[in-house]
Amino acid sequence: MIEHNELFHKIYQGDRISPEEAPDLFSWDIIDLGKAGDMRRRLAYPKDQVGFIIDRIVNFTNICEAACAFCAFHARANVIQSYELTMDDILGKVEELIAAGGTQVMLQGGLHPDYTLDKYIHMVKTVKNRFPKIYLHSFSPSEIVHISRKNSLPIDDVVKALKEAGLDSVPGASDLLVDRIRAKVSPKKITVDEWREVIYSLYRNGMKSSATMTYGMGETREEKIEHLKIIRDVQDDTGILQAFIPWSFSPAGTRMDNILPATGMDYLKMVAIARIFLDNITYIQAGWLTEGLKLAQIALTMGANDMGGVLMEEVVVKATGIKTSTNDKELVHIIKNAGKIPVQRDSRYHELVSIHK
Template identity: 40%
Template sequence: MIENIQHILASDEPLSRDQALWLLTEADLLQLGRLADEVRRRKHPGNRVSFVVDRNVNYSNVCESKCKFCAFYCDAESEKAYLLDYATIFAKVQELADLGGTQLLMQGGLHPSLKIEWFEELFRQLRQQFPQVQIHSLSAAEICHIAKLSGLTMSEALRRLQVAGLKSLPGAGAEVLVDEVRQRISPNKIGWQEWGEVMEAAHALGMRSTATMMFGSCETPVDIVEHLFRIRAIQAKTGGFTAFIPWTFQPHNTELGGKTTSGVDYLKVLALSRIVLDNIDNIQASWVTQGANMAQVALFFGANDLGGTMLEENVVAAAGISFRMSQEEIIDLAQSAGFIPVRRTTEYEILEEYLK
């Protein structure tokens, strides 16, 4: 089987679901890693590893979705509930801009009272004050929720937010794109087809986005493979995904609970992602959930990107995981593994190369 798959990959032919499932469940870890590394080398022959200087601003922790895997959200009546005012958000973005940052990843929950006007005014002011910072914000679920609250279609809301300054979308909220899984872990959130519809609508407007997968909760290997093939199908249709980011469920402090996914399983899924998603250029290592050492190993299992510096991160931290890396540490991580680190924009334009 492995020789057959090697031949298929060498011929630039796509794998079948059965072949992908075999790789995930039967192939040796190092065999799988070598296959993924070969794909990575073909796609990125310059031995570069990219990253972006960004900040994740969580404008609110109030959320009606109440996902069972989330340790961050709270009810509107909770003493811990908050909603950042514009001035506080601007101060956070100013800190990002002062460090040469170029990406603002802003997300909150499905807030019960924030209509589209609140976001439009915020984005307009952010675009005016910080034109060098790309507003890469709001999940597909947030877009749908804002539209519903505001009496708009999803497409209308997306277009208005784009006009106000929203430039691209993160892939958050994908979890696993199988509704049976979603009903178990996030029954109040949009289904997988709605997630895909938001992404396709954004791509049709010229907005790029990332795609993600949160695995390690209750899905099966078949579900993981299905997720990857659904992402690949959307990309074949639109070409709008810049990168794919698989990351692991963090069970601590969550209603869902469970065990932490092993590093071996993380590397297997990461490698399979690189192999299956032949039409997406970039695969990102998740140092936020895996830490620096595993992120470095991931560079030999198909990843070519280390994501963002994330001056601030609250959602994963609420589950008890709080890895931090400065720009200097990311550069050193890539260099010490034998790669050339490059600073990029949200849409993967190279801004600076760091040679030893």
């Protein structure tokens, strides 16, 4: 049983907790932490609904000049042969998504040495011209910075040009916002400051984003909280982060396969702590892709309140050997069985269909 100390009372009074207080939560009993996470979830989102979206990731190339040590997707990891999709390939995949009732596409690729702004604008315009109702939640802060470097353009100009072409929003793809870890695992990818710059640019351009967290790469508890603090501060300033999505690093197939994967307990603690610390983000997604559907279901009782997307044809995580896939029927079953009401939602977290039976 947790001691009813000052931190306990702050959490249950709904007060903001400090980065100095938060690391203690990792030592809490999992049941106590889960209850606290669920209590803070009810403060942020009192409904019993859990949303999901029918979406598809289209990874248009795995050629990437960053070649991060924690990634099994890029061609030089030698797990997947190098490839580039044609525009016809991309359109065919979007068509399949629409036939399955899908509403959102995530176009994401490696940092291809030859891709410049024109290439990305062409991709966005072609998809939007053919499928005007599809919501493009696409690219990433790393890709935006990559384009800005290739074209020698300010980040604001790149974001503005992509928005004018039809891009709706950009996933936060934050990895771990700790420069000590980034210098080891992804030295050629963006820095924490550059990540922040992209999010502020999206804000200035009236676009939404999200934040993610890849933990389990050798960081300390304090560094996990450092990541959450950056996200909380950015959200205080901008309010554009619609959701937070933590997932554990999957070492297989990467150059870091000597690291033991984070456990199920680590994941559930991370969800609950994120919910308690991030008092300004409404949706926390349960990461069924990396953690499995059954663990994601438990996360719904410890702070999470969204199941994310069905992610038709996800490739990046699958490159690490993870085989989990799902569909809307299975997500509905998982959500209902957790005692919640499943809701198919759109990209702006508006309800499309509420499934009571």
